[in-house]
Amino acid sequence: METPSSITIPDPVEHPTMTVDVVARILGIDRKTVYAAVRSGEIPSLRVGRRILVPTAWLAATITPDQRPEHLAVPRPPRSQPPVQGQLPL
Numbered sequence: 001m002e003t004p005s006s007i008t009i010p011d012p013v014e015h016p017t018m019t020v021d022v023v024a025r026i027l028g029i030d031r032k033t034v035y036a037a038v039r040s041g042e043i044p045s046l047r048v049g050r051r052i053l054v055p056t057a058w059l060a061a062t063i064t065p066d067q068r069p070e071h072l073a074v075p076r077p078p079r080s081q082p083p084v085q086g087q088l089p090l
Contacts, residue, residue: 009060017046017053026059 007026010018020038024031037043038052046053 009063010056012055012057012060015056018056018059020052020054023054023059026063 009026010022018026020031020034023043024034027034034043034054035052038045038054043054044058046055
């Protein structure tokens, strides 16, 4: 198996989505783990027929958060603050 550092993320303009197998290789995890993360909503996905596709831009922004576009940024309160009423702690 290739090491995660030897795999590059495709250009989001040329390849806007990736298969679960490609995401698993890039992250260096088992594809069952990727499927579980998709099912739980931890990884955003699109279903086209039987295929599950992950947005390339989301993965690139997740792996390199310093280059994250503003529309993909997820505001989170610092962990020192108590959760808002009705929300579970992270």
